[in-house]
């Protein structure tokens with residue numbers, strides 16, 4: 001074995017791809033994967049879906065079983081936090097004081113929930129939702145008939161609301177904006193989700209800001225809103241977005257701007273350091289601007305480019321962003337990014353049905369599609385967006401035309 | 407346990423032992439078979455684990471669900487025996503199974 005060491009910080013989606021990809025790209029030195037959580041990399045999306053509902057256990061969520069890391073000779077150190085990095089001496093220092101040398105370094109440190117600083121937020125029964133430990137705490141408080149309040153009407157908040165309601169809790173979602181998912185989707189989709197949740201018995205309170213929490217004997221009992229309403233609550237989940245874990249990189253002097261800044265090869269401002277996943281601010285070649293994404297396919301595909309770069313090869317990261325969300329029996333699949341659209345086209349009945357698609361166009365080209373129980377529209381949209389083709393809005397809306405013939 | 411043969415579009419062949427209860431997709435991901443991505447982790451959301459089941463095995467692998475069929479209809483080159491690898495669960499019955507992988511997963 002060569003005398004080189006690649007250290008990967010963070011052990012989640014990006015890292016689980018980067019480490020074995022390094023071997024595939026020909027890395028012969030040591031690979032050390034260091035993760036703060038006590039688990040091997042696992043699929044995070046089920047946390048607010050089938051893991052919360054109890055349909056999946058930890059074992060079944062692992063991205064790859066332990067044997068794979070052994071097979072590829074990847075040393076995995078779990079429950080271990082990296083505290084600092086010394087780029088001049090090429091070392092990382094762990095929380096236990098241990099100092100490790102690296103030849104190459106990869107940041108896969110991801111993101112963490114944005115915290116709120118409101119009176120009463122430290123009461124028991126108030127949680128964020130990012131990892132297995134969070135969900136295990138939440139699960140112990142899921143009691144049919146009890147009340148749950150979800151702060152934040154984003155995808156994770158809505159998925160959690162759906163799951164808790166399915167388990168018999170009385171759920172209210174509190175959202176500051178005039179509609180749920182306001183940051184990412186068209187009003188029609190927000191209205192659909194509002195209706196869906198109402199039909200399933202979840203109430204959504206918009207234009208409402210939470211001002212604090214009140215409890216009894218240290219346990220949350222009420223969520224206080226700015227309009228004076230006091231929502232009874234036995235369980236509160238705060239889901240108001242995430243912030244990238246950039247502090248280590250920043251302290252080490254890497255260029256950071258809403259994420260660790262990398263190029264299309266996942267290379268940071270230091271030639272020996274790459275980064276991949278939720279933590280990166282990277283150029284998107286399809287949309288011609290730089291952005292930070294929070295999605296699994298982004299983490300895995302970017303990790304492949306990062307692995308190539310570490311081996312002195314070039315593999316451009318040029319994937320179309322996509323995302324999904326499961327709520328009740330409704331599958332949403334999103335292809336592309338809607339930001340900057342100048343036209344919205346709807347296919348199907350979004351007012352009463354649970355199957356339709358919303359297309360977002362800019363200058364006659366498809367840039368994004370939100371597909372509700374419409375897998376074909378999703379699949380075809382991915383291709384149309386990536387190809388940058390002009391589309392005829394009337395054909396998109398015409399249900400007599402199958403997606404393949406758009 | 408079953409031995410599964412994955413044939414990449416390039417012709418490269420991988421003979422892999424996959425444990426019972428795992429999916430064809432997971433078996434491929436665990437062995438870094440390049441022709442299968444498995445972006446969504448196996449929840450039938452993305453169709454990046456498209457495989458073409460060898461004709462002789464179709465009766466054993468069964469037929470796709472509605473959601474799966476719809477995704478399969480829209481993959482770049484669907485075939486009569488196309489399936490999503492995440493929806494085929496390995497068992498002793500599938501020992502010897504041969505699947506071919508498409509040129510691209512999209």
Ligand SMILES: Cc1cc2nc3c(=O)[nH]c(=O)nc-3n(C[C@H](O)[C@H](O)[C@H](O)COP(=O)(O)OP(=O)(O)OC[C@H]3O[C@@H](n4cnc5c(N)ncnc54)[C@H](O)[C@@H]3O)c2cc1C
Nearest residue numbers: 010012013014036044045082109110111277278294295296
């Ligand atoms: C509830 C939930 C549902 C989601 N649903 C979907 C979905 O349906 N579809 C989708 O595409 N995406 C979804 N996402 C987003 C997706 O999970 C993320 O995009 C993905 O996890 C990003 O992976 P990552 O490897 O970049 O970082 P992360 O998953 O954030 O992992 C980073 C890891 O690094 C560790 N770490 C950080 N700093 C250090 C340090 N200093 N030392 C050691 N370890 C460190 C952290 O503990 C963490 O384990 C969801 C996320 C959540 C929370």
